[in-house]
Amino acid sequence: MQCSNWIQNGLLYTAGELSVGELAHFKAHLESCGSCRRELEIYVDEKSRFFTSDILLDNPSPETDRKIREACMKIPRPISYTAFLSFSLRKIALPTVFLFIGLGVPIYVAYNINDAHQNAIAHSKATKTNPSPKTELILTGTQPSEIDSLQGDSIVQGNRPEVLKPMGDMTKQGVIPVDLRNR
Amino acid sequence: MDEQQEDRLEDRKEFDKWIKGDLTGFSALYGKYRTRVFSFLLRMTSDRDLAEDLLQETFLAALRNANQFDRNRSFLSWVFGIAHKRTIDYFRHAKVEREHQDQAEKSVGTRIETQEQFRSNNDLRAMIKEAIEKLDPLQREVFLMREMGGIAFKDIARIMNCPINTALGRMRLALKNIRIELEKRGIHAMQ
Numbered sequence: 361m362q363c364s365n366w367i368q369n370g371l372l373y374t375a376g377e378l379s380v381g382e383l384a385h386f387k388a389h390l391e392s393c394g395s396c397r398r399e400l401e402i403y404v405d406e407k408s409r410f411f412t413s414d415i416l417l418d419n420p421s422p423e424t425d426r427k428i429r430e431a432c433m434k435i436p437r438p439i440s441y442t443a444f445l446s447f448s449l450r451k452i453a454l455p456t457v458f459l460f461i462g463l464g465v466p467i468y469v470a471y472n473i474n475d476a477h478q479n480a481i482a483h484s485k486a487t488k489t490n491p492s493p494k495t496e497l498i499l500t501g502t503q504p505s506e507i508d509s510l511q512g513d514s515i516v517q518g519n520r521p522e523v524l525k526p527m528g529d530m531t532k533q534g535v536i537p538v539d540l541r542n543r
Numbered sequence: 544m545d546e547q548q549e550d551r552l553e554d555r556k557e558f559d560k561w562i563k564g565d566l567t568g569f570s571a572l573y574g575k576y577r578t579r580v581f582s583f584l585l586r587m588t589s590d591r592d593l594a595e596d597l598l599q600e601t602f603l604a605a606l607r608n609a610n611q612f613d614r615n616r617s618f619l620s621w622v623f624g625i626a627h628k629r630t631i632d633y634f635r636h637a638k639v640e641r642e643h644q645d646q647a648e649k650s651v652g653t654r655i656e657t658q659e660q661f662r663s664n665n666d667l668r669a670m671i672k673e674a675i676e677k678l679d680p681l682q683r684e685v686f687l688m689r690e691m692g693g694i695a696f697k698d699i700a701r702i703m704n705c706p707i708n709t710a711l712g713r714m715r716l717a718l719k720n721i722r723i724e725l726e727k728r729g730i731h732a733m734q
Contacts, residue, residue, distance in 0.1 A: 377695055416691050417578050428577075
């Protein structure tokens with residue numbers, strides 16, 4: 361008849377699976393229990409004489425070994441989630457980003473250069489044909505207070521007020537512009 | 544760090560090597576454990592050719608399902624789990640075939656004997672193998688996993704889908720029955 365302690369903990373003790381507390385308890389029990397000591401001795405003896413690798417183990421044939429190794433080499437290795445993420449980042453995401461940067465930046469720059477160039481041409485044409493509205497206002501005798509009030513959206517946005525009368529280039533006619541605000 | 548933990552770390556390194564594409568990782572793991580897994584399958588099936596087929600299936604399944612490997616477990620216990628499933632599958636499929644085969648053998652009047660049965664009774668190795676083969680399959684499985692694979696009882700319980708006390712009970716019975724078989728042949732422990 362086996363001791364209940366051996367039934368409960370004996371095999372776990374030999375397998376090294378007892379927790380620290382259980383191990384201490386079982387070791388203390390072994391000191392006092394002859395039955396458990398005897399069971400342990402028998403098992404250790406059987407293990408060393410009968411359950412050894414010489415007795416229990418067999419090798420597969422070399423032919424099987426070769427077949428298995430060959431078959432296993434043919435199986436594609438699994439891709440882990442992190443490896444898959446890194447793979448997609450390397451092979452898809454990064455090239456896409458570089459493609460956008462590579463195409464987007466030159467297109468943006470080319471478009472803006474063209475636009476800026478056209479704006480510059482338009483601006484230079486406009487300044488050649490139309491003198492600045494401010495000068496015209498001065499020349500038509502508009503009061504400074506009126507000028508200030510006209511500097512809102514209407515002039516900036518290019519909508520000429522009705523008081524403006526195009527006079528052409530007055531300097532050619534000997535008129536010298538005077539800044540009335542300093543008077 | 545004890546030997547078992549070192550072993551587990553080493554296995555994990557080899558496993559990671561293989562996952563990263565280095566085939567020597569798999570080769571090392573196969574070389575290390577093939578004997579134990581093969582012996583387990585051989586004792587479970589008592590058929591060398593079949594055990595070799597199951598060994599191949601086991602390792603191929605391990606490779607195909609490598610993503611399912613829980614790194615907190617030992618590699619060997621995981622492979623033993625696969626071998627256990629393969630053995631059960633085999634017995635399920637073979638059940639019908641065996642019934643037919645038994646009927647055929649009865650009609651012919653002969654039975655194919657395994658190589659082990661021809662061996663001398665004086666051969667300790669053969670006697671122990673015979674004692675193991677006489678065990679109930681569930682007891683034999685626990686015994687082989689523990690003694691051949693060194694699998695922890697908690698892992699055996701997980702593999703066999705039973706409480707740990709059931710696994711321990713089967714192991715105790717296996718040891719008792721082996722002892723009885725050996726005593727019948729005049730071999731006693733503690734001589």
